[in-house]
Amino acid sequence: MYRYEKPIERPRSSKFGSNYWIFYSRKVRRRVAVFSNLEYENILTLEMDSDVEWYCEYPLETTVFVGGKEEKILFDVWVKKVDGNELFQGVSYRDSSNSHKKIAMQAKWCIQNGLEFEFRNEKNIHKGPYFIRNLSVLSSRARRFRTPAPNADQIMQSILLEKLYKNIIHV
Secondary structure (H helix, E strand, C coil), X not given: CCCCCCCCCCCCCCXXXXXXXXXXXXXXXXXXEECCHHHHHHHHHHHCCCCEEEEEECCCEEEEXXXXXXXXXXXXXXXXXXXXXXXXXXXXXXXXXXXHHHHHHHHHHHHHCXXXXXXXXXXXXXXXXXXXXXXXXXXXXXXXXXXXXXXXXXHHHHHHHXXXXXXXXXX
């Protein structure tokens, strides 16, 4: 059992997010839904990261006091790593002025409760020009396998080599 297994459901018609992504996650064995391209890309990095054991999008809604006023916050992602460490993530574009307050409140709540917090933006999600696209291809291929194949590593390597070979010839 994990601390957070199911997300707080939000209707698609909510005011949050510019896009809506739904996909089946092999890692958490359920449908995952997020409300922006950046949140999808962040979840994709978690889905394909072997150091991540489990994650949950929109795991916790809580309140913080800012300037004597009560504010509600909804965390973007909770992550449990293979080594046992847990952390909350706030996901936002660097130039989004609306979300700076939200991220600051999330970080403050984590500090007050002795929990680790990580701010994720396009700079640390996009590690290179092809990183997300490659993860997307690998993730879609990985979803086709229902049970772990004994030769899964060789299959994935052959897929990567095939893609690499096609790119070298077409360049």
